[in-house]
Amino acid sequence: MINRIVYSFERFEQVLLRGGTLTIITALLALSWHNSPWGASWLYLVENPLTVAFGKYSITKPIGFWVQQVLLALFYLALGLELKRVLRIGELQEKPVMLFAVAAALGSMAIPAALYLYLAPAAAQAGWSVVATADVAAILALLALASNSLPLSLRVFLSSTAIMQGIASLLLSVMLYTVIQNLLALSVATGVFGLLVVLRALRNRTMWLYLLLGLVMLVSFLLAGVQGAVAGVLLALVIPIHSRVIEEDFVTTTDTVMGQLHALRMMKRPEPGEEMEEDFQAAVHTLRMNCTKALSPLRRLQQRILPWAAYLAWPLFALAFVPFAYNSFVWRDLLGPVPLGVFMALVLGKPMGMLLFAWLASLTGIARVPATVHWGQLAGGTLLLGAGFMLSLFQAQQVFPATEQLTLVKISIYAASALSGLLGLFVLAVAGKTKDLPHAQV
Structure with missing residues (x-):
């Protein structure tokens, strides 16, 4: 642990x-x-x-080609997310x-x-x-x-x-150095990125929607002759960085759940070796759901x-x-x-x-x-x-x-x-x- x-x-x-x-x-x-x-x-x-x-x-x-243009887009997305975190709320925010x-x-x-x-x-x-x-x-x-x-x-x-x-x-x-092969595809990619920016401005946090639009942007860039890694970088720019759950609420709720589990243990007073598996798993599941909501x-x-x-x-x-x-x-x-x-x-x-x-x-x-x-x-x-x-x-x-x-x-x-x-x-x-x-x- x-x-x-x-x-x-x-x-x-x-x-x-x-x-x-x-x-x-x-x-x-x-x-x-x-x-x-x-x-x-x-x-x-x-x-x-x-x-x-x-x-x-x-x-x-x-x-x-797929390794270079698609899988590397995933790697650049991970790099972009880390850089955004470091500069906005992390170690280099000063x-x-x-x-x-x-x-x-x-x-x-x-x-x-x-x-x-x-x-x-x-x-x-x-x-x-x-x-x-x-x-x-x-x-x-x-x-x-x-x-x-x-x-x-x-x-x-x-x-x-x-x-x-x-x-x-x-x-x-x-x-x-990129030579555009399809202007329509490039226009679609640009439009999708604009839509992602709007979603971010509206504080939308629906992750599957960001990923779906990111995939459309990636395919459009590939059809336009642009490196797929660019889609990974642009998607990282618009992913929301803050959680909707504030720190005080998370700490208070966690303390409450742990207090309830402790109270149940004091009330039931299990013998040494006796388990409170159902209560324990219920508390862990509740904490997990709260943590999922609290993560940005x-x-x-x-x-x-x-x-x-x-x-x-x-x-x-x-x-x-x-x-x-x-x-x-x-x-x-x-x-x-x-x-x-x-x-x-x-x-x-x-x-x-x-x-x-x-x-x-x-x-x-x-x-x-x-x-x-x-x-x-x-x-x-x-x-x-x-x-x-x-x-x-x-x-x-x-x-x-x-x-x-x-x-x-x-x-x-x-x-x-x-x-x-x-x-x-x-x-x-x-x-x-x-x-x-x-x-x-x-």
Whole structure:
């Protein structure tokens, strides 16, 4: 039984940590499978067509497409919900701390993108989105390897910064490089999002209605040629964050139910070993119903979809898109401008940009370093942001689809993620550890 309050970020962190571990195992197995004598079966699995029909309308795409465009929308929905919670009612709701995180995220996007654009040829300029993103699951996994006693504020700050980068790079790349294939479908998607905004303004909390309209928006975006992950981000924006039940009513009602159960126990005075199962289960059922009513729509939705996103969407994406053929590239080609630009931007550009922008923001006085965190830990944490891994790979799939360049970029991402992770862990170990404060003081 849980005997302490479990905050939302702690559950988010643990689920993504376990999901990230499963994803890494899946990625290694997929890489071995692809380069084994049975590699053709992997290709068949990824490229086998799957048809989804809605009445007389149907979409036939490879399985890899559905993983990339639909399951990843679920993952971005989970990320969007967590970012909204953190900024609105969570650990970064204080404006100075929020501005510090925003400045750090901007620097961690702008400097790597500028470095990549400087090194890459004109034909590959769209690859800036590969280095402008960050993988929150990889970062949380690396932080867990660093130490369990790292400040909660540092873990929240780094994960929120990574989510900001992932969402911002997605939206920017879609706006700049997407070619609309169906204006009518795009109009439908836009109209559905407008309807969702109206529902939110009317304080509607009917979750199935939000999800149904979100599904329609997702299908419309896919028909229009827009990445499905955009639908996940937009749906997260409109999910209500507050509960209809106020704290005082919940506490009073809970105390009343527990008091009634205690009174029944005192009245019946059961002998040692004798059970009051019916009374006990009735009280538990009542508390459960009250808890369901008291949970905000955002918290309820996040609890339900986060395991699916971490344990299904992410590993399946790794299974479909991590592998590459060992004999499909020449080693010297890794020194080409595009793979070298990706590597340098992730390893050097990320920490330089984040530290520079964060320092400038704190210097102006408009932003403040999170409590219990010192600059040595921030330096180690910023290095971890270079572990772009899966989200960088996701962007690479959009920019370099099925080309030899994609294999080189993949290897650069993996190499940069490994080196950034090792450097970050080393700096965090040297920087030392500080004792975390209670959650309320973060």
